Amino acid sequence: MILIGFMGCGKTTIANELGRKLNKEVIDLDAVIPAIAGRTIPEIFADEGEAAFREYEYRALKETLQKDVIIATGGGVVTYDKSYDELKGLSGRPVFFLNAPFEDLYKRIQQDENRPLGNQDSEKVRELYNSRLDKYTSLASREVSTLQTVEKTAAEIIVYMDESNL
Numbered sequence: 001m002i003l004i005g006f007m008g009c010g011k012t013t014i015a016n017e018l019g020r021k022l023n024k025e026v027i028d029l030d031a032v033i034p035a036i037a038g039r040t041i042p043e044i045f046a047d048e049g050e051a052a053f054r055e056y057e058y059r060a061l062k063e064t065l066q067k068d069v070i071i072a073t074g075g076g077v078v079t080y081d082k083s084y085d086e087l088k089g090l091s092g093r094p095v096f097f098l099n100a101p102f103e104d105l106y107k108r109i110q111q112d113e114n115r116p117l118g119n120q121d122s123e124k125v126r127e128l129y130n131s132r133l134d135k136y137t138s139l140a141s142r143e144v145s146t147l148q149t150v151e152k153t154a155a156e157i158i159v160y161m162d163e164s165n166l
Contacts, residue, residue, distance in 0.1 A: 001161070002087065004136055005098035006129050007075040008108030010146040010153070014098060015072035017154040028072040032060035054080035061086060078135035087139050094166050096157055097140035100147050102129050 001018070003011040012028050019026035030041060037044050037056045044053045057074055061083050064071050077083045087095060106125055137143065142160050146153050160166075 001157070001166075002071045002073060002090070002093060002095045003098055004073050004078060004087070004095060004139060005075065005146075006102075006105050006132060006136070008105040009075075009098040009100055010150065011072040011075075011098055013150055014146065014153050014157070015070045017150050018157060019070050021154055021158060022070070025067070025069040026072065027064050027067070027069045029057060029060045029064065029074050029077065030072075032064060033057055033074075036060055036063075050076075054083070058083045058086070065090075076132070078132055078139065084135060084139070092166075094141040094161060094164070095139050097136045097143040098146050098153070099136070099143055100145060102126055104147065105129065 003015050005011055012030070015026045015028065018024070033044070033053070033056045034040050036059055039047070041053065044056060054076070057077055058080055061071075061073065061077060065086065078087070106122055109125075141164075142157075144153055144156055144160075148156075
């Protein structure tokens with residue numbers, strides 16, 4: 001299963017909870033990217049820019065999709081055409097769009113130095129969020145709110161998978 005959504009929606013946290021409940025390995029693309037690039041995400045953005053970061057992210061996604069794991073993507077994975085097309089072409093692997101109201105997401109990402117695109121004023125971040133919504137929705141097998149507890153969010157995903165025989 002693959003978790004997508006904007007910064008601060010809880011992809012990593014929910015993925016780890018699902019991994020624990022389902023006894024499955026979890027891979028967070030934001031942990032794979034620095035290993036591929038040989039530097040941190042803020043360093044990639046500073047040294048090479050967002051376009052290079054998205055290419056590293058695509059390589060991490062392609063590599064990780066070969067494994068039977070729970071994948072927590074980065075919030076902007078849908079903005080890079082190759083990554084979007086890779087996710088769109090999946091069959092038999094559910095994609096969950098984790099979402100919450102923008103104001104909640106924005107509060108969650110403030111002061112996080114590992115989010116180069118999140119440390120901007122509210123309106124710029126809102127524009128970013130709005131520009132990605134259609135892509136998240138179009139890829140999603142199901143949209144799940146993360147306003148509820150981590151446990152309830154994970155349980156909702158597990159119930160959906162059971163009911164869908166995934």
